[in-house]
Amino acid sequence: MIPIRINRLNGAPLAFALFVAMYIAYALHMPSALSLFSITNLFNNTVVLALAAVGLTFVILIKEMDLSPVGVIAVTNVLVATQSGSTPYGALLCFLLCCLIGLGIGLINGVLVAYLRLQSLACTLSTMIICQGVALIILPAPGGEVAEFISYQLTDLIGGVFPVSAAILVLVAALWLFLRRTSFGIGLYAVGTDEVAAHYSGIKVNRIRLGAFALAGIFYGLAGYMLSAQIGSGDPRVSSSFLLYVFAAVAIGGTSLSGGRGGIIGSLAGAGILTIMQKMLFSLGVSDFYTNIFNGVIMVLAILLGNSTALLNKWREHRENFASSSYLRGREKQAGSKQAEATQ
Amino acid sequence: MKATPAKQRIAAPPAVFTREITAATIVLAAAVALILIMKLIFPSFGSLAQIAAILVTSIFLVVASCGQGLTILLGGIDLSIGVVMSIAGMMIAGLTNGSNDNLPWAVPLVLACCTGIGVLNGVGIALLKIPPLLMTLAMGTTFFGVALGATSGSLQQRVAPALQEVMSSHLAGIPVPVILMAAFVVVVIVGQQRTAMGRKLYALGSNQTAARIAGLPIVGLTIGAYAISALCAAISGLLLAGYSASATLDMGDPYLMPTIAAVVIGGARVTGGRGIYWGTFAGAIFLSTVSTIITALSLSQGWRNIIQGGIIISALIITFIQSKLSSSGN
Numbered sequence: 219m220i221p222i223r224i225n226r227l228n229g230a231p232l233a234f235a236l237f238v239a240m241y242i243a244y245a246l247h248m249p250s251a252l253s254l255f256s257i258t259n260l261f262n263n264t265v266v267l268a269l270a271a272v273g274l275t276f277v278i279l280i281k282e283m284d285l286s287p288v289g290v291i292a293v294t295n296v297l298v299a300t301q302s303g304s305t306p307y308g309a310l311l312c313f314l315l316c317c318l319i320g321l322g323i324g325l326i327n328g329v330l331v332a333y334l335r336l337q338s339l340a341c342t343l344s345t346m347i348i349c350q351g352v353a354l355i356i357l358p359a360p361g362g363e364v365a366e367f368i369s370y371q372l373t374d375l376i377g378g379v380f381p382v383s384a385a386i387l388v389l390v391a392a393l394w395l396f397l398r399r400t401s402f403g404i405g406l407y408a409v410g411t412d413e414v415a416a417h418y419s420g421i422k423v424n425r426i427r428l429g430a431f432a433l434a435g436i437f438y439g440l441a442g443y444m445l446s447a448q449i450g451s452g453d454p455r456v457s458s459s460f461l462l463y464v465f466a467a468v469a470i471g472g473t474s475l476s477g478g479r480g481g482i483i484g485s486l487a488g489a490g491i492l493t494i495m496q497k498m499l500f501s502l503g504v505s506d507f508y509t510n511i512f513n514g515v516i517m518v519l520a521i522l523l524g525n526s527t528a529l530l531n532k533w534r535e536h537r538e539n540f541a542s543s544s545y546l547r548g549r550e551k552q553a554g555s556k557q558a559e560a561t562q
Numbered sequence: 563m564k565a566t567p568a569k570q571r572i573a574a575p576p577a578v579f580t581r582e583i584t585a586a587t588i589v590l591a592a593a594v595a596l597i598l599i600m601k602l603i604f605p606s607f608g609s610l611a612q613i614a615a616i617l618v619t620s621i622f623l624v625v626a627s628c629g630q631g632l633t634i635l636l637g638g639i640d641l642s643i644g645v646v647m648s649i650a651g652m653m654i655a656g657l658t659n660g661s662n663d664n665l666p667w668a669v670p671l672v673l674a675c676c677t678g679i680g681v682l683n684g685v686g687i688a689l690l691k692i693p694p695l696l697m698t699l700a701m702g703t704t705f706f707g708v709a710l711g712a713t714s715g716s717l718q719q720r721v722a723p724a725l726q727e728v729m730s731s732h733l734a735g736i737p738v739p740v741i742l743m744a745a746f747v748v749v750v751i752v753g754q755q756r757t758a759m760g761r762k763l764y765a766l767g768s769n770q771t772a773a774r775i776a777g778l779p780i781v782g783l784t785i786g787a788y789a790i791s792a793l794c795a796a797i798s799g800l801l802l803a804g805y806s807a808s809a810t811l812d813m814g815d816p817y818l819m820p821t822i823a824a825v826v827i828g829g830a831r832v833t834g835g836r837g838i839y840w841g842t843f844a845g846a847i848f849l850s851t852v853s854t855i856i857t858a859l860s861l862s863q864g865w866r867n868i869i870q871g872g873i874i875i876s877a878l879i880i881t882f883i884q885s886k887l888s889s890s891g892n
Contacts, residue, residue, distance in 0.1 A: 336879070339639065344872070347871035351869075352868065355868075358862065508707060510707025518690075518700050
């Protein structure tokens with residue numbers, strides 16, 4: 219009973235409800251938000267953050283930290299901006315290259331964390347710094363040009379009705395729903411909850427760790443590819459506030475930063491919430507200075523919200539256990555007194 | 563009567579530090595070796611003035627990474643150091659505006675404001691249980707926004723001349739910043755290794771549950787560590803503003819990652835509970851030397867990043883191999 223209840227109570231539905239509520243508020247303020255154009259726009263703005271947040275979720279689920287998304291995105295972005303040809307073939311090549319680079323960096327992080335047992339925070343910090351350095355060497359200043367094929371096709375609609383970005387997000391969600399049922403998916407939660415217990419139940423803990431970092435890297439690479447499609451050029455300096463966004467999206471989506479709880483779907487909703495919030499702030503004419511302040515405060519609130527749902531769950535569980543045990547005790551007492559009556 | 567021997571035991575240097583002192587000294591020796599190698603390749607490099615310059619410019623990192631070391635000792639991290647440094651510089655430039663008149667109250671005010679940011683960090687981490695990484699990142703972003711709004715991002719110039727003088731004058735042939743740095747190092751080492759507060763921080767960093775059972779004021783200690791971290795960053799920011807005679811909103815940013823690198827190179831365990839300031843100091847000197855060499859070789863910012871990241875990873879791996887060797891030796 220209790221595990222099901224906890225599943226139902228986790229942050230994803232809450233995040234989705236919040237997202238829908240915010241979208242309705244935004245649409246009321248700006249009726250044009252319901253047009254296909256602005257919906258496509260919203261998805262296009264969300265997809266980069268969403269992909270990065272999805273990647274980070276894998277790592278957070280196993281109770282590790284990853285600062286490398288910013289680095290991987292910077293490298294893949296400048297690579298696409300300098301290397302993409304004008305043909306669909308070049309676009310495909312770039313796509314594969316982004317995935318490979320992400321996978322490579324993810325594997326490096328994974329090996330350092332899983333097999334050398336180095337602290338993930340420090341390792342991914344250094345891979346991030348190195349990646350940013352590589353990006354600066356490839357493209358010292360913002361510039362370059364992304365092939366038109368990439369920047370048009372990936373921000374467009376499929377058959378004129380369905381945004382490509384939305385299709386990508388649906389695909390990711392479907393992949394997760396499948397992955398969650400596999401032994402890898404179950405292993406993620408097991409390792410994040412209690413690695414010793416996971417080890418004793420026969421889960422290859424290190425392999426799960428390596429897998430989580432590798433998968434995360436691929437998603438960062440994809441995020442970099444989509445970012446290139448969005449901005450149409452290269453920028454070696456992805457700001458550290460983007461990192462804050464990625465963490466915020468994961469936290470708002472109800473994934474516990476202490477591991478073992480949450481999931482991809484929530485992170486997708488979290489990314490949507492953050493994007494729509496930016497749009498609301500922009501449409502209200504809030505200046506750039508204050509969006510920084512807002513982001514910091516939202517981040518803290520999001521984690522507090524996540525902490526409080528965890529506490530609430532614990533409290534409910536506790537109360538339920540208590541209630542059921544006192545109920546049983548009551549029954550015993552009743553039975554006992556009846557017996558006593560009967561003997562009298 | 564019986565309390566006296568116990569006190570003496572606390573005051574005695576714990577044996578575990580000797581290995582760390584050796585490691586830190588090796589790092590310092592590596593810095594000297596780097597300079598010697600450079601001198602062999604480029605005979606013009608490594609003049610006395612250049613070495614003095616390395617020491618003077620390393621004071622920013624030496625001071626700022628002290629605070630980072632304390633937060634890492636608790637198993638946390640402080641990512642707001644860069645922003646706090648910039649804010650301190652911007653504030654002192656804005657408040658003094660090129661004259662010494664306001665300096666007596668401006669310096670304490672700046673230090674107090676910046677310490678306030680650290681207290682906020684500590685409250686969020688100790689009371690609200692927000693992960694240190696995110697709390698300090700969020701506070702950094704927030705206060706960057708505040709500073710940006712307050713100054714419109716413009717360059718604040720004309721730092722008080724007295725502050726500039728401190729950074730450029732000499733006392734008996736030794737640059738004043740070097741003397742200040744030496745004093746700072748002594749104060750921190752004594753404070754961290756020989757006082758009750760310092761020992762409590764180690765206790766808290768190595769085992770939080772045990773620390774709670776032992777009745778240590780966990781909340782107070784955590785807030786204190788982050789407050790000191792912000793205070794160190796603020797002092798470093800003031801010195802940096804004095805050194806460069808002006809202040810910008812992003813002048814502290816290049817120092818954030820090196821503070822972490824200095825602590826890691828110094829042999830501290832990133833999960834907390836281990837690490838001495840002598841090591842962090844050695845790490846900071848080493849990084850400043852590397853930085854000067856990179857500048858001398860006129861390598862680009864990209865290479866600077868790659869070398870910095872490579873140094874952190876190598877330090878981590880060396881620590882790993884050391885712990886493997888020592889555990890197999892036992």
